[in-house]
């Protein structure tokens with residue numbers, strides 16, 4: 001059992017605040033991912049949770065008990081690092097069992113638990129090898145094995161897949177997600193890869209410059225990003241943004257920018273300032289070779305086949321927009337194309353501070 005609560009935790013190094021008044025509760029058995037660009041404070045946050053770093057201000061609680069003063073080895077956590085940190089001269093079996101040996105667990109129990117962890121991770125046949133005789137993916141599994149054998153309340157994983165090639169990352173992503181189900185413990189995972197965050201997590205906390213921008217389920221983050229930063233960081237290929245303004249034309253709210261005019265649905269609040277940024281994800285852009293009412297004419301700039309669909313960049317006036325459309329797409333470069341947006345899935349942000357202006361919740 002481990003609910004991890006961060007209450008106003010702040011960390012400064014030499015007067016520079018790198019984590020700023022962070023408040024977050026990670027539920028028991030939840031898979032929470034901290035995601036954000038390099039240097040935003042993810043690892044520092046994780047290190048404060050596990051006890052490798054002390055908060056400058058604020059407190060960390062495990063199951064309601066403050067632990068900020070406890071050293072790492074006295075906390076009920078196990079950590080997996082990006083570098084694996086395996087002992088090169090020890091076998092896989094010794095690496096996995098090392099923490100238990102340090103805790104003076106009887107040998108028979110260690111053997112049994114190591115075997116059980118190895119079975120979970122499908123590395124039983126590697127137990128007598130040394131790390132140098134393993135592939136990157138196998139080393140990663142050993143690092144995970146070393147963590148899960150500890151039977152900790154919370155597992156903290158810091159970019160555990162970043163040293164693996166793209167194919168292996170996809171494989172291990174699914175394996176870690178499955179491992180979380182099997183061991184039924186709290187997982188706190190750090191990555192700068194938004195795809196990992198989206199695919200693995202129960203909830204995602206998106207960080208920027210030491211501040212959590214939004215903490216929500218992957219679905220909410222994708223559908224209702226709190227601000228332009230979250231909208232641009234989550235989603236691949238990224239959301240299109242067009243700067244313009246809101247206007248009312250014969251009682252209908254429209255967005256206008258240069259050559260582009262787009263009718264909008266209802267929005268919760270009309271901002272004081274009409275300067276806004278329209279956001280539209282590439283999969284919400286439709287292309288037609290012939291005119292359609294409400295569509296804007298543009299020119300095909302470039303098209304990139306992705307397999308099941310095509311990423312088409314279209315020029316409308318001075319803007320370049322990306323559309324993800326199904327195959328086949330037969331229009332060549334510079335052909336005229338008509339561009340439509342899925343009105344129900346448009347996003348609006350205030351131009352001044354990037355805060356989202358949400359449409360009423362769809363049911």
Ligand SMILES: Nc1ncnc2c1ncn2[C@@H]1O[C@H](COP(=O)(O)OP(=O)(O)OP(=O)(O)O)[C@@H](O)[C@H]1O
Nearest residue numbers: 013018036037038039040041042043044045191192
């Ligand atoms: N021990 C330290 N002393 C001084 N500055 C530090 C220390 N540790 C981290 N920092 C700084 O704190 C900021 C946040 O670092 P942190 O490692 O938490 O970021 P991150 O989001 O995990 O980045 P990455 O994805 O690159 O690992 C960075 O600017 C980093 O240089």
